[in-house]
Amino acid sequence: DAKTTQPTSMDCAEGRAANLPCNHSTISGNEYVYWYRQIHSQGPQYIIHGLKNNETNEMASLIITEDRKSSTLILPHATLRDTAVYYCIVRVEIPGNAGNMLTFGGGTRLMVKP
Amino acid sequence: KAGVTQTPRYLIKTRGQQVTLSCSPISGHRSVSWYQQTPGQGLQFLFEYFSETQRNKGNFPGRFSGRQFSNSRSEMNVSTLELGDSALYLCASSLGRGTGRNTIYFGEGSWLTVV
Numbered sequence: 001d002a003k004t005t006q007p008t009s010m011d012c013a014e015g016r017a018a019n020l021p022c023n024h025s026t027i028s029g030n031e032y033v034y035w036y037r038q039i040h041s042q043g044p045q046y047i048i049h050g051l052k053n054n055e056t057n058e059m060a061s062l063i064i065t066e067d068r069k070s071s072t073l074i075l076p077h078a079t080l081r082d083t084a085v086y087y088c089i090v091r092v093e094i095p096g097n098a099g100n101m102l103t104f105g106g107g108t109r110l111m112v113k114p
Numbered sequence: 115k116a117g118v119t120q121t122p123r124y125l126i127k128t129r130g131q132q133v134t135l136s137c138s139p140i141s142g143h144r145s146v147s148w149y150q151q152t153p154g155q156g157l158q159f160l161f162e163y164f165s166e167t168q169r170n171k172g173n174f175p176g177r178f179s180g181r182q183f184s185n186s187r188s189e190m191n192v193s194t195l196e197l198g199d200s201a202l203y204l205c206a207s208s209l210g211r212g213t214g215r216n217t218i219y220f221g222e223g224s225w226l227t228v229v
Contacts, residue, residue, distance in 0.1 A: 032215070043204050043220035099170040100145045100208045100218055104157035
């Protein structure tokens with residue numbers, strides 16, 4: 001899977017949008033961008049994923065650049081409960097029973113402050 | 115729909131003992147994978163099972179093993195425990211077919227402390 005680069009940490013004011021960047025300059029055309037977050041002592045929580053187009057769900061929006069070499073996760077109105085480590089991961093699309101595994105980097109530690 | 119369930123949530127073992135951790139995937143999911151998380155190494159892939167067969171394996175010693183049952187439930191076993199095996203062990207499940215499109219969901223993990 002392609003390697004990702006994320007800032008080690010970020011701060012965000014409560015109620016403001018949190019924009020978390022991720023670089024994946026070696027991404028291939030069949031690789032998806034996935035975002036997870038991990039709140040202390042809990043399992044990683046799936047947030048959103050995308051291939052080419054921007055995506056939005058009830059938790060967040062994912063903006064992928066046209067060349068797909070970077071993406072941004074947007075939490076529109078951050079709350080204190082959004083304080084967590086956010087992981088950006090790229091996964092390859094392989095037809096058939098080729099396997100499911102994720103390669104985690106260090107992620108971004110987002111601190112939402114009052 | 116119930117999520118991925120792991121048991122036990124917390125356990126303490128003595129060095130040299132063995133431990134078995136259990137995972138029930140989301141209903142309908144046939145792929146189960148295991149991860150180890152430590153402060154020093156982060157989240158690392160252990161192995162993945164699909165239809166009772168190990169499909170992928172990470173870079174861990176043979177003391178770490180697993181299996182999957184016909185109902186997709188999975189267990190992992192660590193024998194001859196070492197202090198460095200103290201970690202959060204995470205189970206994850208997905209539908210299993212294809213990779214990029216099928217989301218992987220994680221359980222809350224089992225905290226293992228080796229003393």
